[in-house]
Amino acid sequence: MFSGSIPALVTPFCDGAFSEKHFRALIDWQIDNGSSALVPAGTTGESSTLSNAEHHRVIEVCIEQAAGRVPVIAGCGSNDTNNAILHLNFSKKSGAAAGLVVAPYYNRPNQEGIYAHFEAMTKKNDLPIVLYNVPARTVTDIKPETVARLAKLPTVIGIKDASGDMPRVTDHRLACGPDFCLLSGVDEQSLAFNAAGGVGCISVTANVAPKLCAEFQAACATGDYELARNLNDKLYPLHLALFSDASPGPIKYALSRVIEGFPTELRLPMTPPSEASRRQVDAALENAGLI
Structure with missing residues (x-):
């Protein structure tokens, strides 16, 4: 149902709003x-700092602006099942193609x-x-046997598998069948993830390098792994740099370097990335040809 490069969109703030x-x-x-689809109000979108009204407005604006050009996978996760259902109901009513639902956090x-x-x-x-x-x-960890039940x-x-456990791609593919959509949640593992049967990535890096990430995913989809490796080499330092400090600080800084005037504001408890992180991001952006 979904494939390719799918950015987990940041939520821009100006003066707290x-x-x-x-x-x-x-x-x-x-x-x-x-970009082949969009994910608003996910982890990278600082959903845990949004009120429910803000959370729903972010989803609503994304669906409005996409206007059917690409599907929207709305962030609907919560540690509270009833609240997750609230998000899912709103997303359905607003025209989302799907909901991205994280495993319940904190409650364990x-x-x-x-x-x-x-x-x-x-x-x-x-x-x-x-x-x-x-x-x-x-x-919490959705074990492969639980994924198979849920499928x-x-x-x-x-x-969206961000466990970092690469054998799970094969576990999920074999247990859940060919129609179950396998998306990476770790940018730097996307090459190996796709080779093992994945069909795309819900990506942090795609926020700032959408064209390169889309070209990389297209190369994987056509089996051109020589081109995919070359593109991955350009992107790999950026994948790492964007987690050189607490996310989404580095990605918002990166966007401000690529898009003039893009706000870097974060909501507490998130704070701006360190100087060392900013230097790493700058070097990675230069390596990728983005600045």
């Missing part, structure tokens, strides 16, 4: 440069609790769900 103007311009730039449910969380969502809404597994942030639910159609 969501900047619709900058967000709409970012969406147009992403689509013009080959067991595998049965994780399954019950997603099962409850499928019973309340028929919007397609892309699972999001990122144990480093959530302290049998009628609306669970894929996974």
Whole structure:
């Protein structure tokens, strides 16, 4: 259902408020440069610092501005199942193509609790769900056997896997079948992830390098792994630099270097990246030919 380069969009802020103007311009730039879908209000979008009203407005603006040119996979995650259902219902009503739903964080449910969380969502809404597994942030891990169970639910159609555990690509492909959408959640692993059966990446780097990321994913899709490796070599230092300090600080700084006037403002507890991180980002942007 989804493939290619899919940016996990930042949420721009100006003077503490969501900047619709900058967000709409970012969406147009992403689509013009080959991004195949968009993810608003995810982790990179600082969703954990947004009120529900803000969260829904970010999704709404993204769907409005995309205007059907590419699908929108709305960030619908929460550690509270009822709140996740609220996000899913709003996204469905607003015209999202799917919801990206992270494993419940902080609460630390067991595998049965994780399954019950997603099962409850499928019973309340028929919007397609892309699972999001990122144990480093959530302290929970959707185990491959649980992914296989969830894949049998009628609306669970894929996974963004940011576990970093590469054998899971094969585990998921074999257990969930050829129609289950396998998307990487770790930019620097995308080359190996696609070679193992993945079809794309929900990407941080694509925020600032949409054309290169789209070309990389297209090369993988056509089996041109020589070109994919060459593009990956250009992007690889940037993949690492964007996590040289707490995300999304480095990616917002990178966007300000590539798009004149793009705001770098973050919401507490996030703070600006260090000078060393900024230097690493600058060098990586130069290596990729973006500045």
